[in-house]
Each structure stands twice: as C-alpha cells, then as structure tokens.
Amino acid sequence: MFGAGEQKPRILLVEDEALIRLAVLDALEDCGFEVAIALNAGDALKQIEHADFDLVFTDIQMPGKINGLGLASWLRINRPGLPVFLATGNVGMANTAHEICEKHHRMFTKPYDIVALAKMMGEAIRTRAPGPVFRPSVPELGS
Numbered sequence: 001m002f003g004a005g006e007q008k009p010r011i012l013l014v015e016d017e018a019l020i021r022l023a024v025l026d027a028l029e030d031c032g033f034e035v036a037i038a039l040n041a042g043d044a045l046k047q048i049e050h051a052d053f054d055l056v057f058t059d060i061q062m063p064g065k066i067n068g069l070g071l072a073s074w075l076r077i078n079r080p081g082l083p084v085f086l087a088t089g090n091v092g093m094a095n096t097a098h099e100i101c102e103k104h105h106r107m108f109t110k111p112y113d114i115v116a117l118a119k120m121m122g123e124a125i126r127t128r129a130p131g132p133v134f135r136p137s138v139p140e141l142g143s
Helices: 018-030 041-050 067-078 090-103 116-124
Strands: 008-015 034-038 055-059 084-089 106-109
Touching: 008 041, 008 067, 008 106, 018 034, 018 116, 034 041, 041 067, 055 067, 055 116, 067 084, 084 116
Parallel strands: 008 034, 008 055, 055 084, 084 106
Antiparallel strands: none
C-alpha cells in the first residue's frame, strides 16, 4: 500500500476483544502500517501522550471510564486533524455514532471489509492536513 522507502504510517488500534484485535493488527501490518495496540481508551490516551500516530482506529464499546466516542471527542479537541476511525458491532450504537461522528470521524459497523478499511486509512493519512501537534496533559481516566 505504501512505497518502498516510505516511512510506515503509525496507527493506534484500540480494541478490547482479542480475536478482533489480532485479526485487524495482522491485516493492517500486511497492508504496510505500523500498528500499536491499546486495550481501552485509558491505555490509548497514555500512548498518545508519549508517541505520535497518523491515525487512531477505536472500538466504541470498551471497558473503563471512557469509551471510543469519548476518546474520539478528546482527540478532536486535543489532536485536531488526527484522523479517527470508529467501529462498533452494536447497530443502535452505530446509529448514534454516525450522527455524532458525521463531520469529524469515520464510522464502521462490524464486520467491516479490512482491505477497504485499510485503503480508506491510507487515504485519510495522505490527505491529513499538516500542522503542529498539540500535546496537553492527558487526564487520569484509569483503565
């Protein structure tokens, strides 16, 4: 997906379900992405505080004090321009998320086509507006 010599785009995958996490991780790595894993939004925020990512792909329903929508909202404010893709297997949650995310994020309902998803991720990263990375302190949310 990305040319030889190009730096691999970094994706933060936030997914609590092991089988989904491993399948998506393998597929994204096969498509040429470097992938870091977070098991919940609290873990994701800790990683985001210490590393730069080109895109965040998060499940919506996860254990912890903040879910994927909360993570996406925090990123929209504190990392403007960082593409965020959200996924859910809950149809009711998908409808709510589509309304919330329409202008700021991309929403996918499980099961999704991982190849099409990877292509959309690559396009979102390529067309991302350059800009300074704002690094506020991350709130304590617990795991």
